[in-house]
Structures are given as structure tokens and as C-alpha cells.
Amino acid sequence: MSKPLSIGVAGLGTVGVGVVKILAERKDFLTAASGRAMKLVAVSARNKTKDRGIDISGVRWEDDARAMSSADDIDVVVELIGGSDGIARELVETALSNGKHVVTANKALIARHGVALARVAEQRGVALNYEAAVAGGIPIIKALREGLAANEITSVAGILNGTCNYILTEMEATGRSFEAVLADAQALGYAEADPSFDVGGIDAAHKLAILASLAFGQEVSFDNVEVEGIERITASDIEFAKDFGYKIKLLGVAMRGPGGVEQRVHPTLVPEGTPLAAVSGVFNAVSIEGDRVGQLVLEGRGAGEGPTASAVLSDLVDIARGLVVPPFIVPTSHLKPSVKAKSDANKSAYYIRFNAADRAGSIAEITRALADAQVSIERIVQSSEPRDASTGRLPVVFLTHETEEGSMRKALIHLSKHEDVAGKPLVVRLATSGSR
Ligand SMILES: NC(=O)c1ccc[n+]([C@@H]2O[C@H](COP(=O)([O-])OP(=O)(O)OC[C@H]3O[C@@H](n4cnc5c(N)ncnc54)[C@H](OP(=O)(O)O)[C@@H]3O)[C@@H](O)[C@H]2O)c1
Numbered sequence: 001m002s003k004p005l006s007i008g009v010a011g012l013g014t015v016g017v018g019v020v021k022i023l024a025e026r027k028d029f030l031t032a033a034s035g036r037a038m039k040l041v042a043v044s045a046r047n048k049t050k051d052r053g054i055d056i057s058g059v060r061w062e063d064d065a066r067a068m069s070s071a072d073d074i075d076v077v078v079e080l081i082g083g084s085d086g087i088a089r090e091l092v093e094t095a096l097s098n099g100k101h102v103v104t105a106n107k108a109l110i111a112r113h114g115v116a117l118a119r120v121a122e123q124r125g126v127a128l129n130y131e132a133a134v135a136g137g138i139p140i141i142k143a144l145r146e147g148l149a150a151n152e153i154t155s156v157a158g159i160l161n162g163t164c165n166y167i168l169t170e171m172e173a174t175g176r177s178f179e180a181v182l183a184d185a186q187a188l189g190y191a192e193a194d195p196s197f198d199v200g201g202i203d204a205a206h207k208l209a210i211l212a213s214l215a216f217g218q219e220v221s222f223d224n225v226e227v228e229g230i231e232r233i234t235a236s237d238i239e240f241a242k243d244f245g246y247k248i249k250l251l252g253v254a255m256r257g258p259g260g261v262e263q264r265v266h267p268t269l270v271p272e273g274t275p276l277a278a279v280s281g282v283f284n285a286v287s288i289e290g291d292r293v294g295q296l297v298l299e300g301r302g303a304g305e306g307p308t309a310s311a312v313l314s315d316l317v318d319i320a321r322g323l324v325v326p327p328f329i330v331p332t333s334h335l336k337p338s339v340k341a342k343s344d345a346n347k348s349a350y351y352i353r354f355n356a357a358d359r360a361g362s363i364a365e366i367t368r369a370l371a372d373a374q375v376s377i378e379r380i381v382q383s384s385e386p387r388d389a390s391t392g393r394l395p396v397v398f399l400t401h402e403t404e405e406g407s408m409r410k411a412l413i414h415l416s417k418h419e420d421v422a423g424k425p426l427v428v429r430l431a432t433s434g435s436r
Contacts, residue, residue, distance in 0.1 A: 004037035005320045008068035010091055011080030012045040012052055015105050015132065018309025019078060020054045030313070034320030041073050069094035076101040076127075076319055078312060084108035096120040096128060101324075103315040105132035105308055111206035111222040114213070115335065118327035128327040129315035134207045135160060135284040137307025138300040139314060144214045144288070145329045151290030153215040155255035157436070160207040160265075162282035162302045163191045163198040164230050164250040169280040172238045172247065178231065190282060200229035201250060201265040208252030212263045213328055213335070215254060215288070220328070221263075221338030225252075228266040232426050237353060240381060240397045241269050244351075247277045248428065257341025267428050269351050274436035275299075287436065344406030348432055349378070352400065354415065354425035355393035356382075362420040363396060369418060373411035376401045391422045399430075 007023070009016050023030070023040050031037045043056050044065035062068055068077050069091055077095040079102060081088045088109055092102050097120055104110070110117070110130050121128035131141045135158065144153070159165050163185060170181045182199065185191035197203045205225040213220040230250050241248050246269035254263045270277040275297040279285040284302030289295050301307035318325075328335055356362055367377055379399040387394055400408075408427070415425055 002036040004039040005034070005316070006039050006041045006073050006075045007078060007316065008042040008044070008062070008071065008074040008076070009040065009078045009080060010044045010062075010065035010068055011082070012043055012054075013080065014305050015308045015312065016043075016045070016078075016080040017052050017054055018305035019080065019312050020056065022309050022313050024055070026313075030317065030320075034317050036320050038316060038320055042068055042071060044068065066091050066094065069100065070098055074100060076103060076316065078102075078316070079104040079106060079109075080312070082106055082108070084112040089113060092117060092128075093120065096124055096126060099124045099126055101127040101129075101319045103127075103129045103312055103319070105130070105312055107133040107203070107206040107210065111209045111220055114210065114220045114327065115332055119332050121327055122332060125324065127315075127319050127324045129318060130210075130327070131315050132308045132311035134210050135286055135298075136162075136300070136302035136304065137310050138284060138286060138298045138302065139311065140211070140286050140298060141214065142314070143296075143298060144211075145325065148288065148290050148293060148296070151292045154289045154291060155253070156211050156215045156286065156288050157251055157253045157276065157431075158208070158211070158286035159249055159276060159279050159284050160204040160252045160286070160302065161198055161201075161250060162284055163195065164201075164204070165279065165284070166190050166282045167199070168230060168233065168238070168248055168250065171233070171235050172242070175235050175239070177235055178233060199231055201227040204250060204252045205265045208254055208263055208265055211252070211286070212254035212261055213338070216256065216261050217330055217334065218261060218336045218338045224338050224340045225263040225265060230267050233267055233428075236383070236386060236395060237351075237426065237428070240353065240383075241351065243381070244269070244379065244399060245272050246270060246351075246430070247272060249276060249279070251276065251431065257343070258345055260339035260341035262341040262343065262346065268431050269428055270431045270436055274431070276431070276436055344404060346405040347402050348405065349402045349430040350398075350400045350408055351428040351430065352398040352415075352425050353395055355388045355391065355422045356396045357420035358392070358394050359420060366396075366415065366418055366421065369414040370398070370400075370411045373414055374407040375403045375411040388422060393420075393422045
């Protein structure tokens, strides 16, 4: 049997502890599956004395994780610290430059610097694996890289942030406000003390940028993702959507559009009865459409110790087996630059909610203003509650027919100028066929 694969784990938090546990508990199986033993030789975290519930007594402690990147006895550095820059980036970059394989769960790092790091990995002939960075325990990267290699991918859509999906599911189940459910999620440990990365859609956008690169053979470009979070969704929106036969989900969607690839993260009305509508709580799901395979939906836990460590281990097994593949499926020289698709001609139906004066003729005028912008209305609901405390205005909800995004933008300008409309209307897309 070949010599053991020597591993250094940098970061012993939720994921790092999970990885150390699996390495110990599944040792025999992992050795048999890989054809060689996996040996944990070094670990690092900030606090050396913290009890983490794992046995690391025979393992070297590095006060500075960066020492792993040049240690002669380490073949693979597993980066589980986090952050797109700082020590995580330095550690990964140096380890790759020094000819060490790297496994990471760090979506922010890969979304921001993935291609540059992949170039270094390719030059040195080592692996840069990051299965855990997208949708936790769901083996989505291997699915795209291996199982779907025969397909031209036409769209990828996913529920990529468990915190948001938990909040939206709870709001639906209990009728409570976004703020109240977020506070509970924080108390339960499902949401960070600073939840802005999750609820603002940034975390999902990091993952979507990676998926879009893999699916469409383009460079990862986080800056080309349009991002909108769930902060403005109210319990009444969820109730209105339900009456129309939809659930509200934070979706990440990537598909080919005119002149480029569209990459968007935003709340979306997803028709009940479709796979993504059925995904509840902290679960993640990714729906892929390939020209040969049709639609494929993978669902599972997107975070947490076990699922994330499970994905890290699958990357380690690949390396132990000697499998080194281009980090973005094709060599970086084959990746196309990421070009943002022109969005004006994109077609979608929309949910629009705004507060309007309770005045005869007001809705007819607003509808006419929208029609002038080529937006036609399929359904209107004028609700008697909740009445806006300061203006006395009442919520009005429109569902539009399919319309071009450019027309919708014009319609919103008309709407915001109308004297009976208060505040900024909430506009939510209805899922198109590639995003359900
Ligand atoms: N948690 C999840 O479910 C999940 C899911 C998917 C991906 N990820 C990704 O996995 C990575 C790790 O996440 P996590 O949830 O495990 O984070 P975490 O629980 O906050 O753990 C981070 C670890 O990094 C250590 N650390 C921080 N700064 C360090 C430094 N300068 N040098 C050495 N160690 C340092 C911390 O040390 P101390 O323990 O001593 O403070 C801690 O052990 C992140 O990139 C995250 O985005 C996490």
C-alpha cells in the first residue's frame, strides 16, 4: 500500500472538528476506499486550550496555521478558517505554490479568488478541491464535473442558503415577522450574530458564482451576480403568495441569456408542487437542467458539522486516490471571461406589492400606468390589512403576466411617481421554467 496521505487541518470550528472526527471514526473504510491511509499530522486554530471534544493528543499543534503551507511532512492542507482574504487566502496560496494539495470549504475565497488560485494549482499539478463550499453535504461539484460531463447545462437554480430557507419556512408556518424569526434563528444557532451575509443574499451569491462557473465554463465572477436578500419579505407577502399558489424562496439562478450568463440571487415565487418549492427548513437544493439528462434535483443539508465535513472528506478521498482534476472542470485557459447577460429582454412574471391610498379609481389609474409601460396585470388583490400605521394606506398586490425586465423597470418608475403609492414597491420575480 502507498505511503499515507499526510493532512494538516487549519481551523477547528464546526467543520474542522467534523473532519477530525471522521478521519478517526472512518479510518479503516477510508484507507480501503483510497488505497492508502489518511494521517492527520497537524492542526491549528486560535485557541490551543479550548476543549473541542476531539482527541488531537498525538497531532502537532501549529500556533501559526501558515506553517502548514511549508511543512515537509504535509501533503494536503485543509483550510477551514474562512474569509475571502487574510490568513485563509495566504495559507491556500502558499500551500499551492509549495506544491501541496488544498481542500477548502471556503466559498468566499473561491468566489473571489478561485481562478487565480486554480492557476497556481494547475502550474504545480496539485488539487484545489472545494466540494464543501457549495451546498454543504450535497455533492454538487462532483455531479457537475463527473456525472453530468456529457451535458450542456442550460440552467442552474438553487436554494443555497439554509438560514434564509429556515426563516422563510418559519415565517410561513407561524405567520411571524422576518425580524422575530431571525431573532429565534440566532438563538438556535441557525443564523450568525451578524446575519447580513446570509439574509442579504451574499453567501448564496458566492455559491452561485461558483456554480455558474462550473456549469457554463466561465471564470468565477462574484461581481457579476445581482443580489437581493430576503429582508423586505413580510409575513403578508408569504400569505399572498400562498393564496396565488406559490412559496417564496431565496433562489440563486444562473442561465444563459443574450450575450452572456445571467447570475441572480433574489426572493422568488416558486409554484407549489415543483421540487424547489418543497424544500423547507435549513435544507438546500440545486436544480440543474442539462440538454441530455433533463432536470435533476439534488436536495440535502447545506451546512453543519456532519454534512460539511462529509464533503471535505470526499475531496480528501479523491486526492488520496491520486485524482487531480482542474478545479473548475476545464483548465483555466479554457474558461471564458464572465460576461453579464443583457437583462432588459429577460422575460418573467412578477409579484408587486405596495401601499396605496384607499381612494376610488386609484387602482384603475395605477393599472393604466403599468399598461403604458407594457406591463399587463393578471391578478390584483386589494387587502384591508395590514394598514400602514403612518400613512393609512393599504397593501395592494399585483401579479403580472410575463413581461420584459426593461418594461418592468419603466413600470416601477411610473408606480413610484404615482401620488397614491407610498414607499418603494416590493417586486419579486415568479420562477421561470429553468428555476423551479
Ligand atoms: N459551518 C458550516 O456549516 C459551513 C458550511 C459550509 C462551509 N463552511 C465554511 O467552512 C469554513 C469554516 O467554517 P466553520 O463554521 O467551521 O467556522 P468556525 O466554527 O467559526 O471555525 C473557524 C475556525 O478557524 C479558527 N481560526 C480563526 N482564525 C484563525 C487563525 N488566524 N489561525 C488559525 N485558526 C483560526 C478558529 O479558531 P478557534 O476555534 O480557536 O477560535 C476556528 O477553529 C468557512 O469558510 C465556512 O464558510 C461552513
